[in-house]
Structure formats: structure tokens, C-alpha cells
Amino acid sequence: MLRRNLLGAGAAAGASSLLPRFSIAQPANSRVLRFIPQSDVGTLDPIVTTAYVTRNHAFLIWDTLYGLDADLKPQPQMVEGHVVEDDGRRWTLTLRPGLKFHDGEPVRAQDCVASIKRWQRRDPLGQELAARTDDLLATDDRTIVFRLKKPFPLLPDALGKVGTPVPFMMPERLANTDPFRAVTEFIGSGPFRFKPDERVQGSRFVYERFADYRPRESGTPAWTSGPKRALVDRVEWRVTPDSATASAALQSGEVDWWENPPNDLLPPLRRARDIVIDIPDPTGQLGFARFNHLHAPFNNPKLRQALLGAINQADFMTAAFGDTKGAWRDKVGFFPDGTPFASDAGMAALTSPRDLEKVKREVAASGYKGEPVVLLGATDFPIINALCLVGADLFKQVGLNVDYVSSDWGTVVQRRNSREPVEKGGWSVFFTYWAGFDTLGPGVNQTLRGNGTNGWFGWASSERLEAKRAEWFDAPSLAAQQQAAREQQAIGFEEVPALPLGQAFVATAYRRNLVDLPKGPPFFWNARKV
DSSP states (O other): OHHHHHHOSOOOOOOOOOOOOOOTTSOGGGGEEEEEOSSOOSOOOTTSOOOHHHHHHHHHHOOOSEEEOTTSOEEESSEEEEEEEGGGTEEEEEEOTTOBOTTSOBOOHHHHHHHHHHHHTTOHHHHHHHHTEEEEEEEETTEEEEEESSOOTTHHHHHTOOSSSOOOOOOHHHHTSOTTSOOSOOOOOSSEEEOGGGOBTTTEEEEEEOTTOOOOSSSOOBTTBSOOOOOSSEEEEEOOOOHHHHHHHHHHTSOSEESOOOGGGHHHHHHOTTEEEEOOOTTOEEEEEEEOSSSTTTTOHHHHHHHHTTOOHHHHHHHHHOSOTTSEEOSOOSSOTTSTTOOOTTTHHHHSOOOHHHHHHHHHHTTOOOOEEEEEEETTOHHHHHHHHHHHHHHHHTTOEEEEEEEOHHHHHHHTTOOSOGGGTOOSEEEEEEEGGGSSSTTTOGGGOOBGGGSSTTOOBOHHHHHHHHHHHHOSSHHHHHHHHHHHHHHHHHHOSEEEEEEEOOOEEEETTEEOOOSSSOOOTTOEEO
């Protein structure tokens, strides 16, 4: 029951079929897949950032112990399977034979233990798993053993999660790196090898097929589960901030796939016979404005509460996703609408009549003294850029002293790591969005964490939010879980760790000769050009 509840009720779309390898007779360009990512990749280590573009890059080069199938249920991936003993308190995982890292070294249980421990320091589910673990060790090169304080049925879900940070398996020497410091080598365990020698920062990232990768021999490819077959020899990411340029490149065949075309460019793409428009993630994406809770002015809960009254989600969603019917929903709280833990708890803060003059008075009454609000904007990421522009204008209207700092998303990702005050290069607020499967319930929703400097950027501290999360994990039934989630959302609207901005369903676009793309985030295994 807990597994189903965590991952949500909706199933992903149908899985791809197993595919043959290319023949020598195929043209050379059929073996190169050219892709326009959502933005530049500012940070390459997927453990130190929650940026989706980094997660997508990482799935090319690293693998996971478990993968998610078409029903979003975990299936063995790098492991052959597991045995659960001692009333759920001992899990023994066995690696598949023949797994190799990109430097030719075998993947050992010791590498996996170090990788899991590093990931646990940064991930909400990982932290919960660590708190319930007495010991995690490698008993030999292929055997991983968890000895738990109490049962944790979600262990495969945690080790197979798609949401950031993902527990990717790295060599032990890299996994021993401080989880708050990025690794500088990228020795992968997945189907593609990263080519740092061909990297052009802000322009190009290159990956090549890893000949010694061993896919699973059985199963149905879907999301991150089943055989992952590299059916192109080379993947090139071409960073293209200008949307018109990206659209022209896709229509001309210069690139094969554009991850996030803005809504205003979808109509001409839909009219092009060689272009396919798809919505790969049925859980949608939730927008948020995230405050820095460590420093003024947003270490003041009264100021954060006052700003709730200014938020009109429709304004943010229309700016970012257009006015196409069904492209977005407003009146959405901290959990995705239509999923098991969405509720109306505390929603009056967003749905009551908007009155900016009243908000302006409440901002002044909160004790705000005109401190600069450093708002980090991302000019090369159309969706986030639109959210930032609406937010900056709104904050100015209600009396905040906004210092709008515009840059590329990669720079935003790097700067939001800073815990310094604004006068020393810190920040006050940034705008972003989370995929629906990252916000489905209290177990994974980082916007409702209250674990301070061990948590997501912004570092909110709240014993009440953490207590409700713990209650959710221990709840004996779905109804009890829903009640805990309902109460956690109500607390969220009182303490305001972030501002919910609505839910959107983001389209992707690719050329018709690119087939068998997996559902979910941009995955490149099993995709082929015909």
C-alpha cells in the first residue's frame, strides 16, 4: 500500500518493445541523436543539485540499482533481486554479474554502498532510510546488506527513484566525495559514456555508447526499468537558449529532439508533418517560488505569509505555459492535483479574493525594512524566466525592494548553493518547478521539508513539518496517510517554506523518425532513428 501511495495512482503510458541493433547499411546520421536540453548544465554532479537538467544528463552515464516500470513500481535494474528476512528488517541485494564502470573496472557492492551513503545525505527518502538503518555493508563484491531498525517497505522505491537526487551508482573513490562538494570525474555505470574532451560549456555536451554496458536480459523497457539498450552511437546535447533558433533547428532536421518548446511555438510545430508533440509525464510539473530562510528578509515568517495573498496562480501559469486549454491548472497546493495526497487544506490562502493593496499593508506590518530581495532569474529557460518576471513585478507592486539578477539557469543553480547573505553573494528567492513525481507525497516533497541545512536550497527549518512527514511514513492506512498529508499542507500554508504557483503539463517535440522514446524525463536508451 505504501508503495502505491508514494508513487501515485496514475500509470505511465505504454512501454517500448525490445529493439534490434542497427545494421552497417544504415546512414551515419541515424547513429547520432541531437538533442536540445531545457538549459545549459551548470553542475554535472547529480547528488549536489536538484536541477533536472543535471539529473537528465546523469541518467545517460550512470545506472541505478532499481528502475521504475510503466506502473511506476520499482523493478530490479543493476541488481538481480533481493531477499527480505527478519520480519522486514534485513534486506540482501545481489548485483547482476558482469557490470562495469566506464573505466573498465567492475561494479562492486562496495561502490554501491558508498554511493547510497553519499546520496542519503542529500535526499529526503534517503535520509529516512538512513534513519531507519542500523548497518549498511557489502559482505562480498556482489552482495549489499541493509540491517534495519524497523521495516521499510519503500526501500526499492527509494533506490529506484527518478526524482532528484537520484541514487546513481558511482565508483567508491568518487562516491566518497563530500556530498556537498561536486565530483570532478564522471566515471559512469550506464549505457553512455560522457565525453568531457568534447564538452563546450554553454554549447555542447557529448555522450557515446559504452560498448561494455550490459543491459538486463529480460523485462519490458519502460521508464527506467527493463533492458536499457544504446541504439545510437552518439548523443549530442546542443544548448540553444533562443527558442526561435531551436524551433528552426528542429523543423530543418538539424536536431532530432527539443525537450521543452514554449507553448507559443507549439502551434507551428504541430502543423509540421515531420514533428511529433507529446506530453511525456502524466503527473505534470508544479511551480514554486523558493525563499532563502537563512537570511533577511525571508527569515521572517510574517513576510512570507503576507506574500501568499498576492499570488494569482493563473498569472504565473499563463505567462509560462500560455492560455492553451488543459496546459495548466491553478488552485493547486503543495501536492499535484488529481493525486492521492492533494487536498483543500489551507487553500483559502490561494483561492480567497486577491487584494494587492491589503498585501502591501501586510508586508509593511510584517516588519520588513526595505532589505534588498535578490531574485535569481534564468533568461535561457523560458518557463522559469516567465515565472521570474511575473514574480519580480508582483513583489515590486507589494513593496519589496527587488534586485533582479538575471543570468543563465546554470549560473542560478550554482549561486543558489551559497548560504551567504546577499551582500556576500547570496540570494533571497528563486523560481523553479518540480516534476509531479517529486511532489506526490510527504515522503518525497522537498518543498515541505523542514530539515534546515540538510534540506533543499532555501534551508527551511520546521519541527512541525518534519513531525507530519514522520507520521506519514508510519501511518497504518491510506486514510491515515492522507490525513497526515492534509495536515502537513495546512502547516505549509502557515509557515510558507515556498509559494505554490500552479501545475502544468509540459510538452516535448521530436522528429517523426525518432521512435521508441521512453516515457518520463528525457531518457536516451532504446530510442532509435529510422
